[in-house]
Amino acid sequence: MATGRVDLDGNPIKAMTICMIGAGGFIGSHLCEKLMNETPHKVLAVDVYSDKIKHLLEPSSTPPWVDRIQFHRLNIKNDSRLEGLIRMSDLTINLAAICTPADYNTRPLDTIYSNFMMLSLWLNTVRKIASASYISPLVKFTGKRLVAFYLKIAHYGSHMLVDNFSESSIVLQQDPEYFVLKEDASPCIFGPIEKQRWSYACAKQLIERLIYAEGAENGLEFTIVRPFNWIGPRMDFIPGIDGPSEGVPRVLACFSNNLLRGEPLKLVDGGESQRTFVYIKDAIEAVLLMIENPARANGHIFNVGNPNNEVTVRQLAEMMTQVYTKVSGEAPPETPTIDISSKEFYGEGYDDSDKRIPDMTIINRQLGWDPKTSLWDLLESTLTYQHRTYAEAIKKATSKPVAS
Numbered sequence: 001m002a003t004g005r006v007d008l009d010g011n012p013i014k015a016m017t018i019c020m021i022g023a024g025g026f027i028g029s030h031l032c033e034k035l036m037n038e039t040p041h042k043v044l045a046v047d048v049y050s051d052k053i054k055h056l057l058e059p060s061s062t063p064p065w066v067d068r069i070q071f072h073r074l075n076i077k078n079d080s081r082l083e084g085l086i087r088m089s090d091l092t093i094n095l096a097a098i099c100t101p102a103d104y105n106t107r108p109l110d111t112i113y114s115n116f117m118m119l120s121l122w123l124n125t126v127r128k129i130a131s132a133s134y135i136s137p138l139v140k141f142t143g144k145r146l147v148a149f150y151l152k153i154a155h156y157g158s159h160m161l162v163d164n165f166s167e168s169s170i171v172l173q174q175d176p177e178y179f180v181l182k183e184d185a186s187p188c189i190f191g192p193i194e195k196q197r198w199s200y201a202c203a204k205q206l207i208e209r210l211i212y213a214e215g216a217e218n219g220l221e222f223t224i225v226r227p228f229n230w231i232g233p234r235m236d237f238i239p240g241i242d243g244p245s246e247g248v249p250r251v252l253a254c255f256s257n258n259l260l261r262g263e264p265l266k267l268v269d270g271g272e273s274q275r276t277f278v279y280i281k282d283a284i285e286a287v288l289l290m291i292e293n294p295a296r297a298n299g300h301i302f303n304v305g306n307p308n309n310e311v312t313v314r315q316l317a318e319m320m321t322q323v324y325t326k327v328s329g330e331a332p333p334e335t336p337t338i339d340i341s342s343k344e345f346y347g348e349g350y351d352d353s354d355k356r357i358p359d360m361t362i363i364n365r366q367l368g369w370d371p372k373t374s375l376w377d378l379l380e381s382t383l384t385y386q387h388r389t390y391a392e393a394i395k396k397a398t399s400k401p402v403a404s
Helices: 027-036 051-057 080-088 101-106 108-131 168-172 196-219 251-260 280-292 313-328 342-346 361-367 377-396
Strands: 015-019 044-046 067-075 091-094 145-149 220-225 267-270 274-278 298-304 310-312 337-340
Touching: 015 027, 015 313, 027 044, 027 280, 044 080, 051 067, 108 196, 145 196, 145 280, 145 337, 196 220, 220 280, 251 267, 251 377, 267 313, 267 342, 280 298, 280 337, 280 361, 298 361, 310 313, 310 377, 313 337, 313 361, 313 377
Parallel strands: 015 044, 015 091, 044 067, 091 145, 145 220, 220 298, 267 337
Antiparallel strands: 274 310
């Protein structure tokens, strides 16, 4: 761990206590590692599961981090202990969310209530700490800072709907700049109510507006993060191995599951949607800059992605197949991909945007951050981990006992 560390303006970085809600997940586990390895900060790790950070919690860990990270197994929906943890912290990082698209259709009420409730709980707790009153528009937030993640850049919505009633919209949509999403300029437009896939994005947008209003009226110190497809080791789960057999994780884990089982990769609606992907370790570098440079990060919304790693989902499937063949030494499936409709894969109510490119102007100006890792390199690192972690478990799970 480095000592004598300074922020981007040359000021010494003071050790802080961070309450991280959702620390046991994909992003949380990588952020905990970063904080333990490179900073003096203390983490109060809040989650219902600790599997992905158990290597940080073991007394035998080298170096011994257990004096700087504490795991608190609690469900923030109904556990009053969260208030005490927030009282002890200088900064709260909220990562807790329902964030798999399949759930937006099958669990829209949970998606809306849980995502909005998590922030409301934090705000009300801090109000109570500040003024002994749960609801008071006069409370000024002092000494408590929030870094909130709004996973899924579906927050920007179905961008293709912009100006869709105008004859000029076809011309506009042919302009590459049309698809560049800007934190302070791009509108957020969602599909119709019956497309329940947008329940997540709608709830998240309302939360962002609430946070922004609290900052404007009551002085809440906040930073909002909009991740653009962060991928890497420990992302989601492999169905039937460390997650439910019927579960549908996000695209990286879905494709990994197919590759590990020697199955064709399923391309929803032909895999024509375009996405950008950023390596989790690059993204965590950006988050650490936000944590340690509040003067530059407070009051800002930051896109965090890699515009250089743009591919269609079909191209992603093809590249993942090539990379997995290299790292595993196994032949690719005879039928590499199959097409499947979004209705068949996700159920009724699914909808999506066709293309998403993050504008990186604000984060580059404020924090000097640029992503470094190419799509091939991040996939090689990730699929090496996936093969090492899951290949044997899948072989055991799928092997049939020999009849006596």
